Amino acid sequence: MMLYELLTGSKPHEGDTPIQAAYKHVHEDVPAPSLRASGVPSYVDALVARATARDRSQRPADASVLLHHLHRVSQALSSGVSDDEDLTQDLTPLLAAIPAPAAGSAPVEEHRVGDTSPEVWEPEELAGLADPDGDPSAEPGAGPSTAAAAAGPTRPARPASRPAPRPAGRRRWRGPVVLLLALLLASGVGLGAWWFGWARYETVPTVLGQSRASAVQELEEAGFEVDLADGVYSESVDKFHVVSSTPAPGERVLPGETVTLVLSLGVEKYPVPGLEGLTTDAARAALAEVQLELGRVKEKFSEKVESGLVIRHDPAEGKQLRPGSVVDVVVSKGRRPLNVGDWVGKDADRAQQTLERKGLVVDRSQEQYDNTVPEGFVIAQNPQGGTLFRGETVTLVVSLGPDLVTVPSVRAQGVESARQELEALGFVVETREASGYLGLGYVFSQDPSAGERIPRGSTITLTLI
Template structure:
């Protein structure tokens, strides 16, 4: 789930990104939102001369290659979607360690702002606002992409009336190796989390449908349907309490709109629309009824109302929810509640068995026994010639009765109705059929989207068929939803990874190239979804393939400040192994005299040697006053000085040194000119 953003218009002058140009293209302007993982700025695209929104990953996370790879999933997921109600992602890049996404800029407000200012909304207005959101999710679900964080903050209403859904796929950018905890991630969106995410830690497109239903309830009533003193209590209510009908708060809401909310927010995931496309069709039916001014439509209400499922068991307690919110790093990977799901499984078959028994009893045919035949009153003795007539009639009646009884027995009475064992476990179904006097065979199992793994999908003969006692019934057991785990692809070549996916009935999706310090060129760095995640046949898996180690430019630092050179090189990931110093008459002190290597590129961790100037070498000026001019010259030239001789004002021709410039004891650059004044 995405980071909780805080609107913050304008960028403070202390923001280091303010005014910076990323990738030579995007000039950062105002800060519009900040969160635990990223900040969002307005920026000017200097190449296309337009305003965009730029999402910049937090600086201290930029060095984590795995995290950076997950961060760009939002770009890759959104790039696969083209829909007028989805915020478009234009570009993704990295600039000197700053990872960013360039997105469509939507000036306006969020649906949260609308709820705060205007809710409760009229039913027609609420559905008009929500219809483009559901349309966007339907397009995503058709592409096998879940949003995972549907909430009013992620629905943008532009000033020109457009409605856009943002942050597709960003939830998956949060990994277990970051500093984020579930407390900081899940709490912000717990009002819209589906029960199965709390109980099982997994969900599909129907989790997005649940969130839409909660938002619809909030639009109609002006308040969230489940509230509590803590996020843990709210999560508990999602699991154990139905979303109340909006008409409890606004009595004028039609019953079929209550039914739409109940259908979308059914705690039993099988009662919800299969995806946003199905929900969109339901929503259109309700919109048509509202537009026609229908106050009540019993048929529409009945069609939308979810079926009541008996045998509901408590699945998770407050303490277990608290553990999940505190201990888990990924809100979409909550720990499995094995004990509770087993308890539900143990209760459900009993309820199912009861229901099946009632069905079988209802379908059974009651056969009434044939009553005794009334005796026929004796007739007067007929004449002999008529004696064959009554006998023939009696035999005909007796034959008719025998044929009727035989037909009844062989055609109906000896048959029984096959009881239904659908949706029972294999063991429960076998036991029920054997108790009823049937033989049981197990047929070839099949995949099913509707029947849980290990439960009966169908029987041969079908339930309710007329069968003989002792007949053989073939059970077909569900393998569950047809899904395949993503194989481990990291470290494989692209060709090998493609084959591994094909062998697993999956496909290669978007292939992105990225530098890696640890993965060899041409090998897979990571996959999205990650290894082990279950996917439907034909689903696409995006791959990040290594371009090898990132070449780092050394640059030319001769004649430049050595301290700055070392700082920049180390920030780039290079190591300044040695700084030697030399005297130089031409390079100022503290500047680079030479470097090794002299340019080109290196890889992270490789070394650069710098030779730094100490400035010109200094020599102490010796005392030469009183010395003969030639002796003084010889002494100074031996020290590397140049000598110039001049007569002093007191010159009388003696040829001895009266004074010198510079004076004795001064530190003078070697090679400097010394002037001797003679007396």
């Protein structure tokens, strides 16, 4: 009834007296809202007819069924459907069966065609209720003019088609009792619909954005069970606060139902894993596992990390990053090769400083005399060139200069004795005869003179007499 009034702005049944309105409630179906309000779809007419059918077997079995019908009509209206033949047919109540009149009986009144419920009262009885002072056997709605017309000539009655008159006492109490029962039944149906369709349900409180403890406490105090679903990441809801609930806030459900809460895990971030010592491919796979990406790859020589492995990365391990962030890495090219160079014939001190600055170790333990290489210069080196790695050794042979020996005096010695002594010191001995040579075979003079220091291997010339 309320739906009809909302659609049309008027009551479905009206009369001059309450009894007349009650008569229509009992004997007439609610008219289609589209008769008074244009634009009402046929399936809405059918919903009203189904919900107000006088035969309770034609009405929805309970509030949940009526709610289901309302959802279907609401969806059709939201979709802009102006006519849905299937929906209209589903909602339209079946017409109550009207028995065919028996032979010789009075014809069925026209207003009963299409009723969804058989008549409970005889029209004559209800007419008497509507006008207690009038003739109960008169047609409903008959006024003075009708009575006057009845006083005129009439056709002979056909006894076979008229029912036997009913006792007046029965008519006096039967109508009010049945009306009372109908009103009680209608009240009971309305109360049941209100209870099963609304009153027994509770509204789910709004706990969105609340902390877990606060939300659980509020729901349990409202009579609901609480379950926690897997958390989700959220940019707007603080960690361990409620992101959503099922059923949603404001929905009406039975007390004791379970409300499932989804808590926030906070802003979605992942820690950077340790990548040191991994290959580039392994580092990329490790980052992908935490939804991060490999960024720039820079190569650098390293004395400690094997070639092809990650030396370091930025951001460092443990830094919290959002999904899709990049991590740059520095990959080892292996040990840096160092150029040794050629230092033979060059100053040994300068060679040592340069090589040690590169990180090489210099070994100068080998020294020797050299008549051609000045003192302090490199006579030889090992390796003779090429490259080495940091910490490897370069050996330098450093010159002590010429090996100087003091020339002894061999004057007046026999030539053979003098030769032996000088050759023993490493000199080369040459002889020549003095002018006026006597053939004695003794040393008359020597060059260089005795006491001079000359390189070993130098030549000493002896003059013989």
